[in-house]
Amino acid sequence: MIPDMRWAPRVLSILRIVLGLILFQYGLAKLFGWPAVHMFENLKWLSLFGIAGMFELVGGILLILGLFTRPVAFILSGEMAAAYFIEHLPHSFFPVQSGGDLAVALCFTLFYLAFGGGGPWSLDAIRTAQTARP
């Protein structure tokens, strides 16, 4: 029943792609209004939310591709920490009440990716394999 540990790096790649898709979707919703979310209607690109959306759009794409995973994950981890303290913490100390659980979960998962990298199914892995060749 317990999964084979040798698959852990590949599952890490799957996790990275899911994180990228979730962030990419936030970028799309904030900057282009699709999928339509009431809260993000008529958002200015150069507002706090709009700039966050740019980070999420570009960072999300790079995470899906697994390109520059470690620095990208580090920056997005910091963005999620900022989102938590700016957007959620003022509402309540408890994440379940402030709605900041997603920001916390993303912050620490991305922080792990900043150390652990994007796994074998990534452009980073292809890049390293090519530079290692003589």
Add this chain to the structure above:
Amino acid sequence: MFANVEIGSLSGIGGLIELIGGVLFTFGLFTRPVAFILSGFTAAAYFIAHASKSFYPIVNGGELAAVYCFVFLYFAFAGAGPWSLDAIGDRK
């Protein structure tokens, strides 16, 4: 949203799994089987509570469930790391 939840209801049983699973996961005890169960649990939560409302997680509110599902799946494969009761148990 969680006011007057019966412990025997679907949400109540979900809460029991979260309470016990959350404590074990925090201490890093039996991390891999616990993470495997929680991964399946959050997948069920996504499909039962969120997927019916919209295809897009950002609209149906299921992003957290989706993130948790894959994070727990990774832990089911990779284990809890060195700062865990599992690691102390392995050393003995």
